[in-house]
Amino acid sequence: MPDQSAQKKSRRVDFRGGGFAPKSRRWTGAIVFALIIIAAEVGTQTGFVSALTLPKPSDVLETFQDLYSSGLLWKHLGLSLSRLAIGAALGASIGVSVGILIGLFSYIRAGLVPLVAAIFPIPKIALLPLFVIWFGIDEGSKYALIAFGTFTPTVVATYGAVDNVDRTLIRMGQSFGLSWLSIVRKIVLPGAMPGILSGLRISLAIAIILLVAAEMLGAEFGIGAYILEAGSLYDLERLFAGVVILSLLGVLVSAIITVIERRLLGWRT
Protein backbone atom coordinates (compact mmCIF):
# COMPACT_ATOMS: atom_id res chain seq x y z
CA MET A 1 0.00 0.00 0.00
CA PRO A 2 1.36 3.40 -0.85
CA ASP A 3 0.38 4.73 2.56
CA GLN A 4 2.49 2.24 4.45
CA SER A 5 5.55 2.55 2.27
CA ALA A 6 5.40 6.29 2.72
CA GLN A 7 5.39 5.80 6.47
CA LYS A 8 8.30 3.39 6.40
CA LYS A 9 10.49 5.79 4.50
CA SER A 10 10.21 8.41 7.22
CA ARG A 11 13.30 10.50 7.54
CA ARG A 12 14.25 13.15 10.03
CA VAL A 13 14.36 16.69 8.65
CA ASP A 14 17.98 17.81 8.80
CA PHE A 15 18.84 21.10 10.44
CA ARG A 16 20.08 23.55 7.86
CA GLY A 17 19.60 26.92 9.50
CA GLY A 18 22.97 27.45 11.19
CA GLY A 19 25.80 29.88 10.68
CA PHE A 20 25.89 33.50 9.54
CA ALA A 21 25.52 34.64 13.13
CA PRO A 22 28.84 35.75 14.64
CA LYS A 23 29.13 34.80 18.29
CA SER A 24 31.56 36.02 20.88
CA ARG A 25 34.32 33.45 21.30
CA ARG A 26 36.57 34.51 24.10
CA TRP A 27 40.31 33.88 23.98
CA THR A 28 40.28 32.71 20.37
CA GLY A 29 42.05 35.90 19.32
CA ALA A 30 44.64 35.51 22.08
CA ILE A 31 45.25 31.90 21.06
CA VAL A 32 45.88 32.94 17.43
CA PHE A 33 48.46 35.49 18.63
CA ALA A 34 50.10 32.94 20.91
CA LEU A 35 50.27 30.33 18.14
CA ILE A 36 51.95 32.73 15.71
CA ILE A 37 54.49 33.81 18.32
CA ILE A 38 55.22 30.24 19.34
CA ALA A 39 55.66 29.24 15.70
CA ALA A 40 58.10 32.12 15.17
CA GLU A 41 60.02 31.22 18.31
CA VAL A 42 60.27 27.55 17.38
CA GLY A 43 61.21 28.39 13.81
CA THR A 44 64.00 30.78 14.78
CA GLN A 45 65.31 28.54 17.59
CA THR A 46 65.65 25.54 15.31
CA GLY A 47 67.22 27.59 12.55
CA PHE A 48 64.36 26.84 10.16
CA VAL A 49 63.91 30.60 9.90
CA SER A 50 67.18 32.54 9.65
CA ALA A 51 67.91 35.34 12.09
CA LEU A 52 67.99 37.83 9.21
CA THR A 53 64.43 36.97 8.18
CA LEU A 54 62.82 37.24 11.57
CA PRO A 55 64.14 38.04 15.03
CA LYS A 56 63.49 35.63 17.86
CA PRO A 57 60.39 36.64 19.80
CA SER A 58 62.34 35.99 23.01
CA ASP A 59 65.04 38.44 21.88
CA VAL A 60 62.38 41.00 21.07
CA LEU A 61 61.04 40.57 24.56
CA GLU A 62 64.52 41.05 25.97
CA THR A 63 64.99 44.24 23.97
CA PHE A 64 61.66 45.39 25.27
CA GLN A 65 62.82 44.76 28.83
CA ASP A 66 66.01 46.72 28.21
CA LEU A 67 63.96 49.53 26.85
CA TYR A 68 61.78 49.43 29.92
CA SER A 69 64.60 49.26 32.45
CA SER A 70 66.60 52.02 30.75
CA GLY A 71 63.58 54.29 31.16
CA LEU A 72 63.61 55.13 27.46
CA LEU A 73 60.28 53.34 26.97
CA TRP A 74 58.41 56.01 28.90
CA LYS A 75 60.26 58.78 27.17
CA HIS A 76 59.29 57.44 23.75
CA LEU A 77 55.82 56.34 24.72
CA GLY A 78 55.00 59.46 26.70
CA LEU A 79 55.86 61.76 23.82
CA SER A 80 54.05 59.58 21.30
CA LEU A 81 50.95 59.30 23.46
CA SER A 82 50.73 63.02 24.05
CA ARG A 83 51.09 63.69 20.33
CA LEU A 84 48.45 61.10 19.58
CA ALA A 85 46.10 62.38 22.26
CA ILE A 86 46.36 66.06 21.32
CA GLY A 87 46.33 65.50 17.57
CA ALA A 88 43.51 62.97 17.56
CA ALA A 89 41.43 64.98 20.03
CA LEU A 90 41.77 68.08 17.86
CA GLY A 91 41.00 66.25 14.65
CA ALA A 92 38.14 64.18 16.02
CA SER A 93 36.41 67.06 17.80
CA ILE A 94 36.64 69.40 14.81
CA GLY A 95 35.62 66.49 12.58
CA VAL A 96 32.55 65.64 14.65
CA SER A 97 31.49 69.31 14.77
CA VAL A 98 31.92 69.84 11.04
CA GLY A 99 30.22 66.51 10.32
CA ILE A 100 27.20 67.53 12.38
CA LEU A 101 27.03 70.90 10.62
CA ILE A 102 27.17 69.12 7.25
CA GLY A 103 24.45 66.77 8.40
CA LEU A 104 22.20 69.62 9.52
CA PHE A 105 22.63 72.43 7.00
CA SER A 106 22.18 71.98 3.28
CA TYR A 107 24.45 74.88 2.30
CA ILE A 108 27.29 73.69 4.48
CA ARG A 109 26.80 70.22 3.04
CA ALA A 110 26.84 71.49 -0.54
CA GLY A 111 29.92 73.59 0.18
CA LEU A 112 32.01 71.22 2.27
CA VAL A 113 31.29 67.70 1.05
CA PRO A 114 33.24 68.19 -2.21
CA LEU A 115 36.05 69.81 -0.24
CA VAL A 116 36.22 66.89 2.17
CA ALA A 117 36.14 64.48 -0.78
CA ALA A 118 39.04 66.41 -2.30
CA ILE A 119 41.24 66.31 0.79
CA PHE A 120 40.32 62.79 1.90
CA PRO A 121 42.56 60.93 -0.61
CA ILE A 122 45.59 63.19 -0.14
CA PRO A 123 48.27 61.20 1.68
CA LYS A 124 48.59 63.52 4.64
CA ILE A 125 52.24 62.54 5.09
CA ALA A 126 52.98 64.29 1.82
CA LEU A 127 51.87 67.53 3.45
CA LEU A 128 54.27 67.27 6.39
CA PRO A 129 56.82 69.70 4.88
CA LEU A 130 54.02 72.20 4.43
CA PHE A 131 52.90 71.71 8.03
CA VAL A 132 56.47 72.17 9.19
CA ILE A 133 56.46 75.59 7.53
CA TRP A 134 53.01 76.46 8.87
CA PHE A 135 53.23 75.08 12.39
CA GLY A 136 56.96 74.78 13.09
CA ILE A 137 59.38 71.91 13.13
CA ASP A 138 58.55 70.69 16.61
CA GLU A 139 55.30 69.49 18.11
CA GLY A 140 52.94 71.80 16.19
CA SER A 141 53.43 70.16 12.82
CA LYS A 142 52.96 66.71 14.32
CA TYR A 143 49.73 67.68 16.04
CA ALA A 144 48.52 69.24 12.81
CA LEU A 145 49.34 66.19 10.73
CA ILE A 146 47.57 63.81 13.09
CA ALA A 147 44.62 66.17 13.50
CA PHE A 148 44.28 66.60 9.75
CA GLY A 149 44.42 62.86 9.17
CA THR A 150 41.77 62.09 11.79
CA PHE A 151 39.57 64.97 10.66
CA THR A 152 38.49 63.68 7.23
CA PRO A 153 37.33 60.16 8.14
CA THR A 154 35.58 61.55 11.22
CA VAL A 155 33.70 64.12 9.13
CA VAL A 156 32.54 61.50 6.65
CA ALA A 157 31.46 59.06 9.36
CA THR A 158 29.69 61.79 11.34
CA TYR A 159 27.58 63.26 8.59
CA GLY A 160 26.69 59.78 7.42
CA ALA A 161 25.59 58.99 10.98
CA VAL A 162 23.53 62.18 11.20
CA ASP A 163 21.88 61.30 7.87
CA ASN A 164 20.96 57.92 9.29
CA VAL A 165 19.19 59.23 12.37
CA ASP A 166 15.62 57.97 12.31
CA ARG A 167 13.55 60.78 10.74
CA THR A 168 10.42 59.65 12.55
CA LEU A 169 12.14 60.51 15.82
CA ILE A 170 12.93 64.00 14.54
CA ARG A 171 9.32 64.45 13.35
CA MET A 172 8.23 63.29 16.78
CA GLY A 173 10.40 65.96 18.38
CA GLN A 174 8.94 68.61 16.09
CA SER A 175 5.40 67.42 16.74
CA PHE A 176 5.94 67.94 20.45
CA GLY A 177 7.19 71.45 19.83
CA LEU A 178 10.80 70.77 20.88
CA SER A 179 13.20 73.59 20.06
CA TRP A 180 15.71 73.13 17.26
CA LEU A 181 18.56 72.94 19.73
CA SER A 182 16.77 70.33 21.82
CA ILE A 183 16.16 68.21 18.75
CA VAL A 184 19.84 68.36 17.83
CA ARG A 185 21.03 67.73 21.38
CA LYS A 186 18.54 65.13 22.50
CA ILE A 187 17.64 63.32 19.28
CA VAL A 188 20.19 63.87 16.50
CA LEU A 189 23.37 63.59 18.57
CA PRO A 190 22.53 60.44 20.54
CA GLY A 191 21.05 58.92 17.41
CA ALA A 192 24.25 59.56 15.48
CA MET A 193 26.49 58.29 18.28
CA PRO A 194 26.81 54.68 17.03
CA GLY A 195 28.02 55.87 13.63
CA ILE A 196 30.32 58.49 15.13
CA LEU A 197 31.97 55.93 17.41
CA SER A 198 32.50 53.38 14.66
CA GLY A 199 34.01 56.20 12.58
CA LEU A 200 36.32 57.06 15.47
CA ARG A 201 37.59 53.50 15.47
CA ILE A 202 38.91 54.03 11.95
CA SER A 203 40.08 57.61 12.53
CA LEU A 204 42.12 56.67 15.57
CA ALA A 205 43.84 53.82 13.75
CA ILE A 206 44.75 56.34 11.04
CA ALA A 207 45.97 58.68 13.77
CA ILE A 208 48.42 56.03 15.00
CA ILE A 209 49.73 55.51 11.46
CA LEU A 210 50.25 59.24 11.03
CA LEU A 211 51.85 59.55 14.43
CA VAL A 212 54.58 57.15 13.37
CA ALA A 213 54.96 58.85 10.02
CA ALA A 214 55.34 62.26 11.64
CA GLU A 215 57.89 60.95 14.12
CA MET A 216 59.86 59.23 11.40
CA LEU A 217 60.24 62.45 9.50
CA GLY A 218 61.46 64.63 12.28
CA ALA A 219 61.63 63.65 15.91
CA GLU A 220 64.32 62.66 18.32
CA PHE A 221 62.04 60.68 20.59
CA GLY A 222 58.82 58.81 20.01
CA ILE A 223 57.99 55.33 18.84
CA GLY A 224 58.26 56.32 15.19
CA ALA A 225 61.76 57.71 15.73
CA TYR A 226 62.70 54.60 17.65
CA ILE A 227 61.52 52.33 14.85
CA LEU A 228 63.23 54.45 12.18
CA GLU A 229 66.52 54.34 14.04
CA ALA A 230 66.27 50.58 14.55
CA GLY A 231 65.40 50.10 10.91
CA SER A 232 68.33 52.08 9.59
CA LEU A 233 70.69 50.08 11.82
CA TYR A 234 68.97 46.89 10.70
CA ASP A 235 68.32 46.10 14.34
CA LEU A 236 65.35 43.79 13.83
CA GLU A 237 64.78 43.13 17.53
CA ARG A 238 64.29 46.81 18.28
CA LEU A 239 62.26 47.26 15.13
CA PHE A 240 59.89 44.53 16.22
CA ALA A 241 59.76 45.83 19.79
CA GLY A 242 58.60 49.16 18.37
CA VAL A 243 56.06 47.53 16.09
CA VAL A 244 54.68 45.51 18.99
CA ILE A 245 54.20 48.72 20.98
CA LEU A 246 52.23 50.17 18.06
CA SER A 247 50.05 47.08 17.81
CA LEU A 248 49.37 47.21 21.53
CA LEU A 249 48.50 50.87 21.18
CA GLY A 250 46.01 49.98 18.45
CA VAL A 251 44.44 47.24 20.56
CA LEU A 252 44.26 49.63 23.53
CA VAL A 253 42.54 52.38 21.53
CA SER A 254 40.06 49.91 20.11
CA ALA A 255 39.37 48.52 23.60
CA ILE A 256 38.76 52.03 24.93
CA ILE A 257 36.21 52.65 22.18
CA THR A 258 34.54 49.34 22.96
CA VAL A 259 34.20 50.42 26.59
CA ILE A 260 32.75 53.77 25.54
CA GLU A 261 30.33 52.01 23.20
CA ARG A 262 29.19 49.72 25.98
CA ARG A 263 28.56 52.66 28.27
CA LEU A 264 26.92 54.97 25.75
CA LEU A 265 25.15 52.52 23.47
CA GLY A 266 23.63 50.08 25.94
CA TRP A 267 20.24 51.01 24.53
CA ARG A 268 20.94 49.30 21.23
CA THR A 269 19.19 46.01 20.66
Place this chain on the structure above:
Amino acid sequence: MKLHLNKIDHRYGDMAVLQGIDLEIPSGRIVCLVGPSGCGKSTLLRIIGGLERPTGGEVLQMGEPSSDCLNPLTYIFQDFALLPWRSVEGNISLVIEDHGIRGAQARAIIDDVLARTKLTDFAKALPKQLSGGMKQRVAIARALAVNPAVMLMDEPLSALDSQTRELLMDDLIALWTRTPFTAVYVTHNLAEAVRLGHSIVVLSRRPGRIREIVHLDKPLAERSFGDADLEAQQKHLWTLMRDEARAADAELLDA
Protein backbone atom coordinates in the same frame (compact mmCIF):
# COMPACT_ATOMS: atom_id res chain seq x y z
CA MET B 1 -10.94 73.51 21.40
CA LYS B 2 -12.18 72.11 18.13
CA LEU B 3 -10.64 71.89 14.71
CA HIS B 4 -12.05 72.92 11.39
CA LEU B 5 -10.56 71.59 8.15
CA ASN B 6 -11.28 74.04 5.40
CA LYS B 7 -11.13 72.73 1.81
CA ILE B 8 -7.88 70.84 2.20
CA ASP B 9 -6.23 69.95 -1.10
CA HIS B 10 -2.93 68.18 -1.38
CA ARG B 11 -0.83 66.98 -4.24
CA TYR B 12 2.62 65.47 -4.64
CA GLY B 13 3.83 66.82 -7.96
CA ASP B 14 1.14 65.96 -10.48
CA MET B 15 -0.53 63.42 -8.25
CA ALA B 16 -3.55 64.65 -6.32
CA VAL B 17 -3.63 62.99 -2.92
CA LEU B 18 -6.44 64.81 -1.16
CA GLN B 19 -9.27 66.84 -2.63
CA GLY B 20 -11.64 69.24 -0.98
CA ILE B 21 -11.62 67.86 2.54
CA ASP B 22 -14.07 69.81 4.72
CA LEU B 23 -14.38 68.46 8.22
CA GLU B 24 -15.23 69.48 11.76
CA ILE B 25 -13.47 67.80 14.66
CA PRO B 26 -15.72 68.48 17.62
CA SER B 27 -14.32 68.80 21.11
CA GLY B 28 -14.32 65.71 23.31
CA ARG B 29 -15.04 63.31 20.46
CA ILE B 30 -13.02 60.72 18.60
CA VAL B 31 -13.16 61.04 14.84
CA CYS B 32 -11.89 58.02 12.93
CA LEU B 33 -10.49 58.39 9.43
CA VAL B 34 -10.73 55.21 7.39
CA GLY B 35 -10.04 54.55 3.75
CA PRO B 36 -8.25 52.22 1.37
CA SER B 37 -4.47 52.20 1.45
CA GLY B 38 -2.87 55.18 -0.23
CA CYS B 39 -5.98 57.36 0.12
CA GLY B 40 -4.00 60.01 1.97
CA LYS B 41 -5.43 59.51 5.44
CA SER B 42 -2.05 59.64 7.12
CA THR B 43 -1.11 62.64 4.98
CA LEU B 44 -4.28 64.35 6.14
CA LEU B 45 -3.32 63.66 9.75
CA ARG B 46 0.14 65.14 9.19
CA ILE B 47 -1.52 68.20 7.67
CA ILE B 48 -3.86 68.57 10.64
CA GLY B 49 -0.94 68.63 13.07
CA GLY B 50 1.25 70.92 10.98
CA LEU B 51 3.84 68.35 9.99
CA GLU B 52 2.97 68.81 6.34
CA ARG B 53 1.81 71.87 4.44
CA PRO B 54 -1.33 71.36 2.35
CA THR B 55 -1.29 72.53 -1.28
CA GLY B 56 -4.58 74.28 -0.67
CA GLY B 57 -6.93 75.01 2.17
CA GLU B 58 -6.20 75.37 5.86
CA VAL B 59 -6.72 73.83 9.26
CA LEU B 60 -8.27 76.18 11.80
CA GLN B 61 -8.16 75.92 15.57
CA MET B 62 -11.49 77.16 16.93
CA GLY B 63 -11.20 78.42 20.46
CA GLU B 64 -8.31 78.35 22.88
CA PRO B 65 -6.80 75.21 24.34
CA SER B 66 -6.88 75.02 28.12
CA SER B 67 -4.15 76.95 29.89
CA ASP B 68 -2.29 73.89 31.19
CA CYS B 69 -1.99 72.47 27.70
CA LEU B 70 1.66 72.33 26.63
CA ASN B 71 1.24 71.05 23.08
CA PRO B 72 -2.27 71.41 21.65
CA LEU B 73 -1.87 69.02 18.71
CA THR B 74 -0.09 65.89 19.84
CA TYR B 75 0.66 62.80 17.81
CA ILE B 76 0.74 59.14 18.63
CA PHE B 77 2.70 57.35 15.94
CA GLN B 78 2.29 53.89 14.48
CA ASP B 79 5.93 53.00 15.15
CA PHE B 80 5.83 54.54 18.66
CA ALA B 81 8.75 56.94 17.97
CA LEU B 82 10.33 56.44 21.39
CA LEU B 83 13.94 57.47 21.89
CA PRO B 84 15.67 54.11 22.38
CA TRP B 85 18.41 55.68 24.52
CA ARG B 86 15.99 57.09 27.07
CA SER B 87 14.10 55.14 29.71
CA VAL B 88 10.33 55.20 29.89
CA GLU B 89 10.31 58.21 32.21
CA GLY B 90 13.10 59.83 30.19
CA ASN B 91 10.95 59.64 27.09
CA ILE B 92 8.11 61.35 28.90
CA SER B 93 10.38 63.91 30.49
CA LEU B 94 11.72 64.74 27.00
CA VAL B 95 8.50 66.44 25.95
CA ILE B 96 7.98 68.45 29.13
CA GLU B 97 11.53 69.53 29.91
CA ASP B 98 11.48 71.79 26.85
CA HIS B 99 8.62 73.68 28.44
CA GLY B 100 10.76 74.42 31.46
CA ILE B 101 9.02 71.86 33.64
CA ARG B 102 11.57 70.17 35.86
CA GLY B 103 11.98 68.79 39.32
CA ALA B 104 8.96 68.08 41.47
CA GLN B 105 6.45 69.38 38.96
CA ALA B 106 7.86 67.14 36.22
CA ARG B 107 7.92 64.21 38.65
CA ALA B 108 4.24 64.74 39.42
CA ILE B 109 3.28 64.82 35.73
CA ILE B 110 5.36 61.73 34.93
CA ASP B 111 3.99 59.77 37.88
CA ASP B 112 0.45 60.73 36.95
CA VAL B 113 0.65 59.67 33.30
CA LEU B 114 2.53 56.48 34.17
CA ALA B 115 -0.21 55.57 36.62
CA ARG B 116 -2.92 56.35 34.09
CA THR B 117 -1.28 54.04 31.54
CA LYS B 118 -0.39 51.37 34.13
CA LEU B 119 3.32 51.81 33.55
CA THR B 120 4.43 52.81 37.05
CA ASP B 121 6.54 49.67 37.48
CA PHE B 122 8.31 50.22 34.18
CA ALA B 123 9.51 53.79 34.72
CA LYS B 124 13.21 52.87 34.52
CA ALA B 125 12.96 50.37 31.66
CA LEU B 126 14.49 51.03 28.26
CA PRO B 127 12.27 50.74 25.15
CA LYS B 128 14.19 47.66 23.98
CA GLN B 129 12.99 45.81 27.07
CA LEU B 130 9.32 46.50 26.34
CA SER B 131 6.81 44.67 24.17
CA GLY B 132 5.09 46.51 21.35
CA GLY B 133 1.98 47.10 23.41
CA MET B 134 4.02 48.52 26.28
CA LYS B 135 5.90 50.81 23.90
CA GLN B 136 2.65 52.21 22.59
CA ARG B 137 1.47 52.71 26.18
CA VAL B 138 4.61 54.76 26.78
CA ALA B 139 3.84 56.82 23.68
CA ILE B 140 0.29 57.38 24.96
CA ALA B 141 1.66 58.38 28.36
CA ARG B 142 4.04 60.80 26.65
CA ALA B 143 1.15 62.32 24.72
CA LEU B 144 -0.93 62.65 27.89
CA ALA B 145 1.95 64.39 29.65
CA VAL B 146 1.61 67.52 27.48
CA ASN B 147 -2.13 67.59 28.12
CA PRO B 148 -3.09 67.87 24.45
CA ALA B 149 -6.21 69.56 23.17
CA VAL B 150 -6.38 67.13 20.26
CA MET B 151 -4.66 63.76 19.96
CA LEU B 152 -3.65 62.83 16.44
CA MET B 153 -3.34 59.08 16.29
CA ASP B 154 -1.73 57.58 13.22
CA GLU B 155 -2.66 53.90 13.11
CA PRO B 156 -1.51 53.57 16.72
CA LEU B 157 -2.43 49.90 17.00
CA SER B 158 -1.39 48.68 13.55
CA ALA B 159 2.05 47.51 14.60
CA LEU B 160 0.60 45.34 17.38
CA ASP B 161 -0.77 41.82 17.37
CA SER B 162 -4.52 41.42 17.62
CA GLN B 163 -4.66 40.47 21.31
CA THR B 164 -2.54 43.43 22.34
CA ARG B 165 -4.70 45.60 20.11
CA GLU B 166 -7.83 44.54 22.03
CA LEU B 167 -6.13 45.31 25.35
CA LEU B 168 -5.00 48.73 24.20
CA MET B 169 -8.41 49.54 22.79
CA ASP B 170 -9.90 48.83 26.20
CA ASP B 171 -7.24 51.08 27.73
CA LEU B 172 -8.00 53.89 25.31
CA ILE B 173 -11.71 53.60 26.02
CA ALA B 174 -11.03 53.67 29.77
CA LEU B 175 -8.83 56.75 29.36
CA TRP B 176 -11.46 58.53 27.29
CA THR B 177 -14.24 57.60 29.71
CA ARG B 178 -12.32 59.04 32.66
CA THR B 179 -11.45 62.27 30.89
CA PRO B 180 -12.93 62.65 27.42
CA PHE B 181 -10.31 63.87 24.95
CA THR B 182 -10.55 65.03 21.37
CA ALA B 183 -8.87 62.76 18.86
CA VAL B 184 -8.43 62.12 15.19
CA TYR B 185 -7.77 58.43 14.79
CA VAL B 186 -6.45 57.17 11.48
CA THR B 187 -6.80 53.46 10.89
CA HIS B 188 -7.33 50.93 8.16
CA ASN B 189 -8.89 48.57 10.67
CA LEU B 190 -12.68 48.94 10.60
CA ALA B 191 -13.11 47.04 13.86
CA GLU B 192 -11.01 49.69 15.63
CA ALA B 193 -13.01 52.42 13.94
CA VAL B 194 -16.37 51.14 15.14
CA ARG B 195 -15.06 50.54 18.67
CA LEU B 196 -13.41 53.91 19.16
CA GLY B 197 -15.08 56.36 16.81
CA HIS B 198 -17.91 58.72 17.66
CA SER B 199 -17.93 59.43 13.98
CA ILE B 200 -16.19 57.62 11.18
CA VAL B 201 -15.07 59.49 8.10
CA VAL B 202 -14.78 57.24 5.06
CA LEU B 203 -12.33 58.49 2.46
CA SER B 204 -12.38 57.40 -1.15
CA ARG B 205 -9.31 56.04 -2.85
CA ARG B 206 -6.74 58.47 -4.23
CA PRO B 207 -7.38 61.34 -4.61
CA GLY B 208 -8.95 61.11 -1.17
CA ARG B 209 -12.36 62.72 -0.78
CA ILE B 210 -14.87 62.34 1.99
CA ARG B 211 -17.31 59.69 0.85
CA GLU B 212 -19.46 59.37 3.89
CA ILE B 213 -19.47 60.22 7.56
CA VAL B 214 -21.00 57.58 9.81
CA HIS B 215 -22.07 58.63 13.31
CA LEU B 216 -22.20 56.08 16.08
CA ASP B 217 -24.26 57.07 19.09
CA LYS B 218 -23.56 54.12 21.35
CA PRO B 219 -21.31 55.28 24.24
CA LEU B 220 -17.74 54.01 24.00
CA ALA B 221 -17.88 52.30 27.38
CA GLU B 222 -20.79 50.16 26.26
CA ARG B 223 -19.13 48.95 23.09
CA SER B 224 -17.30 45.69 23.26
CA PHE B 225 -15.66 43.06 21.12
CA GLY B 226 -18.15 41.39 18.76
CA ASP B 227 -21.23 43.56 19.42
CA ALA B 228 -23.87 42.76 16.83
CA ASP B 229 -24.75 46.38 16.03
CA LEU B 230 -21.07 47.28 15.70
CA GLU B 231 -20.59 44.32 13.39
CA ALA B 232 -23.44 45.62 11.26
CA GLN B 233 -21.81 49.06 11.10
CA GLN B 234 -18.50 47.49 10.25
CA LYS B 235 -20.16 45.55 7.45
CA HIS B 236 -21.74 48.73 6.15
CA LEU B 237 -18.34 50.45 6.14
CA TRP B 238 -16.79 47.53 4.36
CA THR B 239 -19.40 47.56 1.59
CA LEU B 240 -18.65 51.25 1.17
CA MET B 241 -14.96 50.59 0.88
CA ARG B 242 -14.64 47.21 -0.78
CA ASP B 243 -14.65 48.24 -4.42
CA GLU B 244 -12.45 51.22 -3.70
CA ALA B 245 -10.01 49.06 -1.78
CA ARG B 246 -9.88 46.56 -4.62
CA ALA B 247 -9.29 49.28 -7.18
CA ALA B 248 -6.65 50.90 -4.98
CA ASP B 249 -4.92 47.56 -4.56
CA ALA B 250 -4.74 47.06 -8.33
CA GLU B 251 -3.29 50.50 -8.96
CA LEU B 252 0.25 50.88 -10.22
CA LEU B 253 2.43 53.12 -8.15
CA ASP B 254 4.29 55.77 -10.08
CA ALA B 255 6.62 56.61 -7.30
